[in-house]
Amino acid sequence: MGVLTDRKRLGVLVLLGGGLTFLLWYLAPWAVPHRLFGGEGVLLNPFGHHLPQGSLPQGYRDGWLYTLFYLGLAWLGLSLLLPWTKAGPRGLYLAGALGLGLFLLAYALFQGSVAEVNRLAERPLLRRYSMGLGSYTTLAYSLYLLLLARTFSPGGLAFLVRRRGVVVPLFSLLLASLLGGVMVAVLKESPGEAASWREALMLKLDLITYTYQLLYSPLVNPSGFLQSLLLATPLIFTGLAVALGFRGGLFNIGAPGQLILGAIAAMLVGVYLPGPRWLVLPLAILAAAVAGGLWGALAGWLKARFGAHEVINTIMFNYIAASFFLFLISANEYKFFGQTLHLPFKYPGYEARSYEVRPEARLPHWTELVAPGGELSFALPLALLLGLLGYLLVRKGLGHRVLAAFLLGVAGYILGGLLPGPQVAFGPDLTSVRLNGAFLLALLALLFFHFYVFRTVGGYELRALGLAPKAAEYGGVLAGRKVVLIMFLAGALAGLAATHYVLGGGIDEYRLKQSLPYSVGFDGIAVALMGQNTPLGVGLAAWLFGILLTGGLQVNLQLGISRELVSVLQALIVLFIAAGGFLPRYFTDPLRAAEVELKEEKEVRA
Amino acid sequence: MNLDTAFLTALFLSTLRQTTPLLFTALGGMFSERSGVVNIALEGIILFGALTAALVVERFEAALGPGPHPWLPWLGVLAAMAVGGLVAWVHGVVSIRYRADQIISGTAINLLAAGAPSLVLTYFYGNATSSKEVANRLPLLGPEGFALSPLVYLAFLLVPLAWWVLFKTPFGLRLRAVGEHPEAADTLGVNVYRLRYVGVVLSGVLAGLAGAYLAIGFLNQFVRGMSAGMGFIALAAMIFGKWHPVGILFSTLLFGFASALAIQLQGTEILPAVLVQAFPYVVTVLVLAGFIGRSRPPAAVGKPYEK
Incomplete structure (x- = not known):
């Protein structure tokens, strides 16, 4: 699309993203080395911490934060300039990659700082710790840059439109999550007292982040x-x-x-x-x-x-x-x-x-x-393996392939059941799950x-x-x-x-x-x-x-917060997907999608 | 089994009370579908209306003392209508401007209405199922023993009014034109989008009214899921009533009677309560299967319009 490859437009989009990033860097906590009961956290931010007990946790050193902040500033400045240079979209790939690196660095430094405190103590002092929204913003902005880089490269829009089956649901999920975050902020008072409006906002943003961290916590547990x-x-x-x-x-x-x-x-x-x-x-x-x-x-x-x-x-x-x-x-x-x-x-x-x-x-x-019986069984893995082999190796009609897969799968199940396996024991937290x-x-x-x-x-x-x-x-x-x-x-x-x-x-x-x-x-x-x-x-x-x-x-x-938050998110997702994620119509209408793809194809060739 | 006058009187009054929310909602659905937008979200909008009415009245009572404040329930009714209109407007934006599948969009709002009240209730009352009871309900009008909520009278008065608006005013003519043949209406300079928004928002206002009636007329609090499928039954009544106010009056009376019968039979030894509760739903299925073939929906209903 002619309008979209416009360098000016890319520059403005990067500027918007960069501005939002800086705002969130200023307002949101970068890391939470410790969280008290009730959700209030020790919130670290280069512009000033929120410390529920008046000081940092004993022995905790926050020096890494400032190093990271100045590195981040340099990176942000670079990303804002890149669209206006000759490098253009290609340069943004570099900036995005740098940002990912920066996020990993932040993660490593933060984990290190917590580990240092816990290493010296007999029992770990800091148990409930996590990254904060400020750091996640770095990650999000990097991904945003990479996305922009791809979209503004030749054929980029067609790339997105062709994947509209993924783009629309994910974008709707993002929108629903944003709205859900606003609802959490409105419906739930943030724990802890704030001395300034910035601190109050920091507490709110941390509350929202913590809510989503808890929502996605099953992934890491x-x-x-x-x-x-x-x-x-x-x-x-x-x-x-x-x-x-x-x-x-x-x-x-x-x-x-x-x-x-x-x-x-x-x-x-x-x-x-x-x-x-x-x-x-x-x-x-x-x-x-x-x-x-x-x-x-x-x-x-x-x-x-x-x-x-x-x-x-x-x-x-x-x-x-x-x-x-x-x-x-x-x-x-x-x-x-x-x-x-x-x-x-x-x-x-x-x-x-x-x-x-x-x-x-x-x-x-x-x-x-x-x-079964405390012995790890090979029945299921072997059934899966043989079934898959049967499906892939039999080169006949669909019925034959499925039949072969089924028979081999059953054979694998029986055979695997006969093999001896090592003893395993699962903790009560796992055996109590009724999967x-x-x-x-x-x-x-x-x-x-x-x-x-x-x-x-x-x-x-x-x-x-x-x-x-x-x-x-x-x-x-x-x-x-x-x-x-x-x-x-x-x-x-x-x-x-x-x-x-x-x-x-x-x-x-x-x-x-x-x-x-x-x-x-x-x-x-x-x-x-x-x-x-x-x-x-x-x-x-x-x-x-x-x-x-x-x-x-x-x-x-x-x-x-009521568990119904999840059903509200679900409902919003349905609503937004129905509306095509409020994206332009070539993301929902197959005919217009085809038009875009054709046009882009011509441009790539030209 | 004793069909004495007391039973019949109770059944009659109960029928009127049960018909009221259905009538509001079905008339609302009629305006929406006549303009070409299916509004299956009415079920959820009833809930939003009920929640709003109960919350507004209860919050004012908490601030001003228990009263009596004769104006307060009416404020609740107005707020419920406003919120109903607002939620319907969202449905309108998604299905008119963004050309969503109208049934999916409506279902999304129904899902929202199943979850969102719990969040709000937890915020205000610390429980997820019901609001506090209010002291200022809508008053009762009428002779001793036959007193009914003013909204009951209003619902029945709306029938001739809706008929007049739909068939005797230029607005009604345009609304129907937009639902039957939007291209033709557009050619004649009628703003299709605006009329559809009006139709949808009107349906939301009426469904909000139905919700207010449930929360502060029929009961004195909001209870989770209190609409119990009334929005869907109202849509069935609208289809059965052939998208016409008078037809809708009779069809909602039929469903209202079925519900009232179910209520009056509860606790008797005639039929088990759990089965009787399913009565209106069974009637809905039978009605849809038996009669819908002969009624014709507005030609452009459910189809997003593109210039």
Whole structure:
């Protein structure tokens, strides 16, 4: 684009970014060597610290900060000048790389300064320490420079536009996070007293930073990491359930109801069907899928047969399913026109819950999968390896490749199970996380989605129906039947999410409980949009939300901010993605995107 | 089973009370869809309205003392309408200016309405589920034993007013034109975007009114998720009522009756309460399946307009 390659424009953009960087360097803490209970931190800033106890922690030396500050100033000045020199965008690559180096240096110096204090003491004096927003600004500005460098190089805009499936969700996440930060600042008083307005702002900025550090803390903490996978498991299923609908031109808001029906079916089979494990467990899983699928197909049929819009219908089905669910497990005696109906499902006691699922029908806990009997097992890794080899080496049709992968995977699982492994022991913080076999089912569901939607005729028809319903019908797709089928499959995916809760004990017990968090079905909408309806994207988005939900608990515990902050972030992400991230239209409109790409291609050649 | 007069009177009054929020919301949805914008966010806007009304009244009571302040609930109502309009305007910006999928944008606002109140409630009251009860509710009007909130009367008075606005004023004609054939309306010099904004914001104002009625007319506090699908049911009623005020009056009365029946049957031995609660939702599904085929939505509804 002619306007964008303009040097002046690049200079202004760099100036804006640089100005903001300097402002944040001035206002925000660069590092927090120690955090007191309640969230107030010892905030270091080259323009003046915030010290809750009046002085730096005993033995702490802040000299590194000033070295870094002057280096940073020189770098900032350089970056501001570069766009006006001959180096242009190419020079900005250098500046960006330098900035990354500067950030790493800051990290190393800060860790060193904390380690020095802790080394001398018998017990570590500084336990809760972290970098601050000022340092993160250095990182962000570096990345910004690199992005500008790429965008303003020839063909740069096309580079971004081609990756709009990543750009729009990430940009929306960024916007939502900024707005979420503002909300935290408004709704939560900062801990600690400030002597000046700058200090007050520093405390606020630190509060926001700390909130996000807690939200993303599961990334760096083993039990939080497992917990984030645990919470991601149902989100993968419901995200796929919504994404499949989107791909087929349907909006499935019915995942909560489909999940409930799946949970009821899984409970019925798991509690009341006697039999060996190899029979009961697959049947219970299948029952969850079929029940959820039928509940979804009902809405699909109403649309296909009567033209009733699936959005309102699936919402109504959610309420109806919730009522039915409570009806089954909240009491065993009901009066119908004076007559008494007896049900067998509720477990005795005050709480509304079913009987426990029989041990044969339970999905294994993650420790049983990774290390049965305390011995590390090679079954899963070998199954994965052989399965992948089978898929890649067999050079025939898709059906053969998948079959080969499956057979080799099973062989690998059996073989790996026979191999002896080393003894391992996990701490109670890890074994208490109830991650279970449903996570593997979720990964399989991702594979299913990929193969069905992108590699089969049925999936091709589904996508055609979503992109251009009339053309698809003209091309021979039976639209009515397809709608029912899509809703069945979507419902089945949502129903499978229930296996995590009922068969996998995802909420503490292997049974149907009133606290079944079926609203994860709504979270599936955010997951599907964030993941742009692709299996990889859905998996990553589900994990992201799993992380945030896990971190949300920490935010609640440590700062007293409601965990609903995460659902507000989710809602904002959905809103912003719907608006295309407020980005120019060539990021949302495929035709305009193609125009941009063509034009840029010509420019690169010229 | 005793169908005495007391039961029937209670059922009748309950029907009117249950119909009121549905009627406000459905009329709002009608204005929005007639202008060409699907507003599924109404469900969430009811919640935002209810939260605003309860918060405004409660905060003023905390500042001025418990009262009585006869003007205070009306201030709450106005604030709820303003916030409802504002939230709807956001939906408008995203779906009109940024041409988002209107259903996704609306769903986003509904998700927001499910989470954001908890943050606000935690800030003011330290719990995430309900606000403090207010002392100054909307007054009751009418003879002893039949007294109803003024908003109930207002809702029913709005029906002829909406009919007049939609079919007898130039504004109404333009609004409908914009929803049926925006290109034609644009050619004649009608500002499509502005009229759509007006339609959407109007729907938000009315849904905010419905929320205020729930929080300080029907109850005396905000409770999380208190709209319980009313916004969606109202949209179904709007479809069933064929996007026409009089049709909407009867269809919301039907849904209001279903809800009232569910309430009146609770605690009796006729049907279990948990099942009866699902009654309005089942009616909605049946209505959508049985009758929608014969009603025709505005031609351009749901489609972003581009000049």
